[in-house]
Amino acid sequence: ILSLDYVEQAGQQTHNPLATLPPNNVSKTTTMNRETRKAEFKKGVDTLEGRRRRTETTLSIRKNKKDEGLAKRRMLSSVPTATVLGGTISTTAMTGSDTSTAKRYTADDIPHLMSQLRQPNINDDQLLGAVRGFRRLLSVEKNVPVDEVLEIGALPAFVQMLQPGINSAVQFEAAWALTNIASTDKTYVIVDAGAIQPLINLLTSPDATVREQCAWCLGNISGDSAPLRDAVLSAGGMQPLLQNISQPENKSLLSNSVWALSNLCRGKPRPPLGSISSALPVIKKLLHVGSLLDDKADLLWSLSYISDGDDANIQAVIDAGVVETLVDILGQDNSALVTPALRTIGNLVSGSDAQTEFCLEAGLMPKMKLLINHEKKNVRKEAAWVLSNIAAGTPAQIGQVLSSGRMQDVLNLSLNAVWEIRKECIWVLSNIASGGSDEQVASLVSLGAIHSLVTVLDMNDTKMTIVALEALESILEVGDKQGHEYVAFLDESNGISAIESLQEHESEQVYNKALEIIEKFLGVDEEEEENLAPKVDGDTFSFGVNPAKLCPTNDNVMQHATFNFAAI
Secondary structure, eight states, X not given: OOOHHHXXXXXXXXXXXXXXXXXXXXXXXXXXXXXXXXXXXOOSSOTTOSEEOOOGGGOOTTIIIIIIIISSOOOOSOOOOOOBSSSOOOOTTTTTSSOTTSOOOOGGGHHHHHHHHTOTTOOHHHHHHHHHHHHHXXXXXXXXXXXXXXXXXXXXXHHHTTXXXXXXXXXXXXXXXXXXXXXXXXXXXXXXXXXXXHHHHGGGOSOHHHHHHHHHHHHHHHHHOXXXXXXXXXXXOHHHHHHHHHSOSBHHHHHHHHHHXXXXXXXXXXXXXXXXXXXXXXXXXXXXXXXXXXOOHHHHHHHHHHHSSSHHHHHHHHHTTOHHHHHHHTTSSOHHHHHHHHHHHHHHTTSOHHHHHHHHHTTHHHXXXXXXXXXXXXXXXXXXXXXXXXXXXXXXXXXXXXXXXXXXXXXXHHHHSOHHHHHHHHHHHHXXXXXXXXXXXXXXXXXXXXXXXHTTTTSSOHHHHHHHHHHHHXXXXXXXXXXXXXXXXXXXXXXXXXXXXXXXXXXXXXXXXXXXXXXXXXXXXXXXXXXXXXXXXXXXXXOSOOHHHHSOOOTTSOSOOEEEOTTO
């Protein structure tokens, strides 16, 4: 029984310090994370940038549907019937809770609903009616009166309804109301009110509908920000959630729990590996064909988040035994699965050479032939990123990229694709030019790489201009060593004039690199310098220029281009 006395006392709970942290949507805020590339294979821009973690500030693969739509989910008024997989479940809270004849509440009803909660001896039916009224208010599609519900002081009551001994139908409605508050920018107030622990406790409720709703709410809290995600993990939310995934009572509970798991694994700063690694065996089991989970996209996104870390994170995913499954998924005709699987593979090959080799031995390269020409633009970009990370590896791994049969596609994309894809393709060329053997660099040049690199020099992207200059420098060094006329190839692509013009570039780094290339490879040769040196003829200096070429010969024109400084 909930009384006014409790509501007043609950309103005096200790302030949670997490509330001082501003909401930070993990799904939309990430940071660039470039990982170490072997220095002996990288002569280019920076020895730390040959292998690059996926920087989500430049990715849009997941942005539209996953980040903006699914980081948080609101549950509207209609309640789907749960699918029973084994045994029976209580559907008291769900059946008949919303019908076409149900009262439609508005913000004007909030004072009345609150007065019902304040009754001294409220019974279960009255309590259920009041909280259901609040929940319906918070479940409308537009103009959700969250502020009004919070201002009147209903939140502490919702949290109290999650405590042991409360009717499961009431717990379900209260968790639903909290879920929809958590789907807004007011998520932190739920944490302030102390809702995390009772929500986690109810993940072991005997009522599957209550467990599912609490998992949903915890997923919204975790999806709000890294601090709130960590609060759920620190409170012990992972293990009971995994229990519901491992032993689901119905498909709906399984699906929502897997989605909540993906939010527990996502976000920057990353959660500690130790707090999420226990999910890997469960994920592996569910990825197998024939599992109860129809849509495995959220499982794959979880893997992509876990693998987006240092070599320890990458090795944990490899050790989980999922790489062959991921590679198999890359061959499927389902971009919703291919996208997160490819992202995970890209993270794995950004690790050590041994970790990259593990993926290659699982049959990765044949799949890249399809993905680099995928109908989805963002899949093509991810595929180019994966190839660039492989090309940052050993000469043998570079050889696999060159012999994959897709290099011509990479070169075509480097010239004709949208800039996001072109950049990734330029990284492929740069990594081969910087880390490949002389023979591999020669092979790259024979495919037309110099022209592709030159086209980047006039783009308004300082970083990529430097990447292209570094690659061209590496190519010219090989040409000098092997006696190849790569300077002539550069000139044919208008590369010499492009590099010379970069001496006027606003970036000092670009200017210095352009000047270095000019002085090292494009300067006058020794014979030309001898011709330009002044010759001493008595007290005069003659600069080796045929005067007949300076001026036409006639009686009124000077016959010799000499200057006598002795008379001065």
